[in-house]
Amino acid sequence: MAIVPQFIVRFFVKDSELYKSLQALLGFVPGDESLYELALCHSSFKKDITENNERLEFLGDAILGSIIGEYLFHKYPTKAEGYLTDMRSKIVNRKSLNDIGKKIGLEELMSFNEKDHHLRHSPIFGNAFEALIGAIYLDKGYKKTKQFVHKRMLIPFIDIESLEEIEANIKNKLIGWASRESKELAFIDIDCQQVNGRKRFFVGVQIDGEVVGNGNAMTKKEASKLAAKNAIELLNI
């Protein structure tokens, strides 16, 4: 069982405004309220790992990955593993989850150090959203969590058709960004080796002469794609 922190009594008094908002968001009456309190507590508010939402985020991230995985498995009965993996990372990425966390109002429900302005630019609402999924799972089980993810995330916020159309070639995204920002972009071959009897390509992404991402794969094309993906993630594009 999850460890229940001692500060629980703080604001989740039944019938309080916050409790009502939480219940409206969940769409059901919470069983173990302390789990939700924990899910909504950022480490800037409680440093102790048993009193903030980081462990629940770990759990929720895993549960969410399998729920979205199953959703895609059924939605695309003839698509290969690679396509399903790509679609999942389009749905479950830091930016998308953080936007969802904000849109469902986690900012108001969460406890965090509001003086730390840096936090507003970090994905704390997406992380709390994942923690919330962890809390729902522990409180209500897998089926109910699946229902929550469908009703409160997939249906209202995920436009699956437009995700399908996102440029399959992620390199173009980086090239477009570099051109808009007048940066000099180059893909450089770092190395090409025989690894375990198979050729393996190591590719780097350079922006204005500096390596900002890298990747390796069995084809140069795939290695460039991974390097572009890595650069996009690190540069927060």
Place this chain on the structure above:
Amino acid sequence: MAIVPQFIVRFFVKDSELYKSLQALLGFVPGDESLYELALCHSSFKKDITENNERLEFLGDAILGSIIGEYLFHKYPTKAEGYLTDMRSKIVNRKSLNDIGKKIGLEELMSFNEKDHHLRHSPIFGNAFEALIGAIYLDKGYKKTKQFVHKRMLIPFIDIESLEEIEANIKNKLIGWASRESKELAFIDIDCQQVNGRKRFFVGVQIDGEVVGNGNAMTKKEASKLAAKNAIELLNI
């Protein structure tokens, strides 16, 4: 619903030896047998994506990740996210899953091109094990799959105490291997950049002068660790 291939009738006739072995392995009577047949069919036997186990592997991988995640979440109630993530990747890695797949006898149950000797050195049994988990999930639901993973994987094959003790510093594993194999090993600085206002280190692993892995992170130590991990994976050490 999963698409049921036409070749199902092949060998899963009830009461056949194979069917009995499968039932013994699962510990329950399969509902939809075609799912298990699909899970045990490698792409070297059936190329069509709807007739081999690659999609089920995607699903099973996700389900397994969340089951192991939950197990660790409860087992270590005071450990941080990073520890749980590390422990999970020690349990759910290609080599470990492939060994488990072999030990539970998937080699005998599977359909694959036996003439392709290369296959015996690739992790097809681990992949089939994941696909089997996907099949159990679709056939019997999350709870039953959890039971299977605990009974047939965690209890018999995972020595959690010894995993806890595995050298935290993965670089030592690579260094030990290089020394045993008389290879010249070097960690090389590829680059160090300001990315998004933060320093980021790019490190490569060289074996006998050739780059065989790379990684990047905010500290050089972490980047070296990731590079070592990458090399270990690629070299199949």
